[in-house]
Amino acid sequence: MTRVLLLGLAPLPFENLQKMYGPGIRTWQFAKPLVEDGHEVCLIASRMPFVYSDDEPPIRRTVVDGVTIYTVSQPVFETTGFVQTILDDFQPDCVVGATIYPSYVAAKLQTERPLWIDLFGHVMAEAQAKAHIYGTDEYLYIFWNYEHTVLLRGDAFSAVSQPQKFATIGELGAYGRLNRYTFGHDLVHSIPCAIEGEAPPHDRIVFRGTDVADDDFVVLWSGGYNTWTDVDSLMSGLERAMTANPRIKFVSTGGQIDGHDELTYPRFLQLIARSPHANNFVMKGWVPSEDVPSYYHEANVGINIDSDNYEGMLGSRNRILSWLAAGLPVLTTDTTEISHVVQQEGLGHTFPHRDPAALADLLIRVSANQDELRAKGQQGQQYVLTHYTYRATALPLRRWVANPQPAPDRGQRVPLETRQQPNLLTLVPREIRQYYRSKGLRGAIGRVGSFVLPRLGQRIGPRLQPTLYLARYQVHDIPERMRPGETCHVNIGVVNQSTRTWSGSGPSSPQPISLSYRWYTDDGASAMGEASRSPLPADIEPGQALELQIEVHAPEIAGRYILAPDMVEGQSTWFGDIVPGSAPSVAVIVED
Template identity: 35%
Template structure:
């Protein structure tokens, strides 16, 4: 048997905290290796926002074939703190579960053979994050993770066949498809997986408690990530509820702290204006058993993806839970997993962005006979293709005889260089007076070493908290300051009039008109009054507006057709991304009387 050092993420499924994709992927690998009799030392980084703040920096537990070190960020990024956990174990090889773990492993394992599990395409995820936060510097941060993996790992696994080929391309760019590795199988596919044991209910959460016993319950579970298409989801649910009085929607999960703080808030704001808002049930993050109970009392689960390479290269962990619960699911047709679900008759797929087709698929799952057949097929698909044991044969073969890649120690031609060096980022910090996340991670280890040298190690945790506040992801780059020098006091019904206004870009995002970008910025207005609110009307942004610049606008508006007291609301929207008001900017509201 082999002594295996694993770098992964926590919490694990047996802990009393909500789990996330990276921690479930960690448990997938660890549980298979334990079951095969290997000895495991797991160093797991705590996912932000889950554990109590007063937990010690290192919590260690030991069980059969598993030594488990649960560590805070201040330990995870400090080699001097990690090595005392590693050396007594005397590992024979190492596994890095998820791309961010690769850099941590590379800094701590010397010349041990390293398997890196690239749990989804981190660069495709970075593309979506850069869009959401209007900042391409996220690409450098994520690339630093990917580069460490490409440079150091001896074997790679991906969650889909598509991602596996993507990794092969990256290896070629980095110079590792060379004479020495010709014929060497660098990358294999290990789909996401789960345990085969069926879930068991312990009670009811909604059905017969807060909603009717015969309700048609649609479930969304998990985080609202950068790839989640909340607009298509909401529009489809509105149509379903208009056609089916029994339809209810329940959501578990929400904001992914430290990664995506915008998407869920946008969904909440859409629901707040729905005529059916009483049939939306937003439960937030739940304990494991409460979530299982909801799986088992729901009729169908839904997953909505926006079209993106992240989706096409990746997978969806939540779908595995639904299969385990025998729950039919409807998903966009972008992932390999969703296509397998449809092929097995365990659910349905829809074209991304097509709310009408998504609504049709959800309503089709309300048919009792069809729903029952999908439930049977879901369990069959899971057992045949997506259990831990069914996906791990090649991993077990490698750890039985771990070895370095054939090009280790050989002369290699580097085809690219890391342009984002420490000195480049330090210079950028001086120019912009902003500390990037990528640079903060690079500086952490030397800062920690200096503080410990002077006996100030106790300050590290406070410094980490301060850094998390400074580098907050929920500081919106979409900020506008409105100025209307002479707002009209009254207008006539249905009158076309011009409103002169000034909009100042006080955020960090460049505003591009829709003519220059698929995700361009539009001006929008609506009227609220007389017991109703009109739909948003779009107006074209006439030119690009850089950060900290202003634009003078002459807005052509039309008054409501009925007289009364109204509030004219002005907002900006980055199409396909977010409304400025939904990320903290605020809507301009002008009280105006509409007369006959």
């Protein structure tokens, strides 16, 4: 038996809340097979924003199916004090992170225990999709903070698809993790999305005979409208199909993803409002989780439509598996790994990206051949209940947890950012060497100078070494809510983990180091100008710890913000800019 500390996200699938997201399903996909294998599992799940009621206590403990579960607020989770306490008390044999954010928190814990990192979808591809929707690249920095930290710390990794596995191997190579120590060792494993293992029940009638007629052909959407959703092609394709067959109806559960994508769903609602077929759309919004399977059973086909992007190519779709588990056949763009399975195994139909005419033709065709469509749904149900259960998909994790070990290069990492002095001969191209032979030194010196000197500046010019800017933080008392313009005092423990002495604020310190903070909006934009600073009381040696207090001023405008305490050298060299992901970040709501 192995003692496992699992960090994940909530809500979990058995919680009957109106919103259910993929990260919560992924968390339970990891927890349940491990406890069924006889391991002792302690789960700490951070509550996703805007899902739970405001009066939910910061920490709630339950036991479900043999798993001890703590669901906690995001500030409790991210400041890591509570998580560290559970780790120290529970004394696990290994730590497992389910999805990127919990994996990031796990990577910051003070422990040398083997760590499994789960990259549930390609983080930077998701950042790219969000940057496109919101029209700013600020998200790339925020997402990379997480990715950078976990790639360096993880002992084993899981991806959500085979393509993402290969992408993750490339990222590890860029960090020097593909070295002589890890040669022949499988660092990355593919664990696709999954269903719990049983066909969901049809408990009651939810829309047949009320929202639509019994003989209408219902196209179902369920879940969030994410940054990858091509609502324009979806709308155009549906309108064309509804013109040809007015019995085609679109029923939707789910909607806006608060705090992540608050643009795509409202845009789709605007398109519906302007449509001559608006009455053919039944937009139910988020419905209780226990009712969702009944929507699957009453629909004729589930539809998934992606834009043509890397997030889809490297990722997966939980909703497709949920539909198939209920025997609901699928129409989907041929984007993700699971959509390829749908096509290859005959579990539904695929259609091209950005082709509303092809989608409309497909909808008209399948609505006229419902017996064939039902047969595909039955085949799909049998297929996913065999190949995509929690236990079947989690096999790589189950094997690792049975004997968790550090990666072979633990303590032997190769810092690829270190640059050696260049060999001048390798900087001189062959044609300049030939020019020297024919014209002599005086004739060639101009050519050599014009070519070599600029490259010397590029190769060996000044640069900031990350090892000089390493710090570990312990945040104690950042409030979850503040009033606009309010001031509070926050105590932060700091450990100098760099290879140099930090300069205090004495008169002989030209670049003193101090503790400060920055505010960001929830979309990653800088929210305030210059903040107060707390100088070091004296020089701090490597490995030395101290506690500092900073005076935090809340933004003047109400909203959701991220507070990021960080060390800063001189006027503008923030440690977190040199070592992305090293500074803590805590969500704070500013409201009157």
